Amino acid sequence: MNVRPLHDRVIVKRVEGEEMTKGGIIIPDTAKEKPIEGVVVAVGNGKILENGTKMPLEVKAGDRILFGKYAGTEIKIEGEEHLIMREDDIIAIVQ
Numbered sequence: 001m002n003v004r005p006l007h008d009r010v011i012v013k014r015v016e017g018e019e020m021t022k023g024g025i026i027i028p029d030t031a032k033e034k035p036i037e038g039v040v041v042a043v044g045n046g047k048i049l050e051n052g053t054k055m056p057l058e059v060k061a062g063d064r065i066l067f068g069k070y071a072g073t074e075i076k077i078e079g080e081e082h083l084i085m086r087e088d089d090i091i092a093i094v095q
Contacts, residue, residue: 003077005084008047010059012038012072012083037094039064041082057087064094 005011015037040063046054059065072085 003042003075005042005044007044008057008087009044009084010040010057010087010090011042011075011077012065012067012085013041013080014038014083015064036069037064037066038083047087059087059090059093065090066092066094 003011040059040061042061043057043059046056048054067083067085067090071089072083075082075084
């Protein structure tokens with residue numbers, strides 16, 4: 001299934017968090033927080049401004065990003081969990 005987000009939306013796959021602390025303690029799944037880091041899988045065409053022009057997105061597929069803890073909507077694509085969110089929900093691009 002191919003999914004292409006519309007306008008200023010992006011599809012993100014979360015990067016799995018650490019399963020063990022620095023001290024060597026294993027963190028169970030129930031105690032883990034959702035990661036706030038991910039990789040952009042697909043991007044829309046761009047945001048349409050009030051004057052009708054289209055502003056391209058700053059992120060592109062393959063970028064590693066940071067986003068808000070509760071940002072986006074969870075969706076499943078081919079059995080894998082992804083997030084779909086607006087570009088405004090992205091906090092930073094990790095370089």
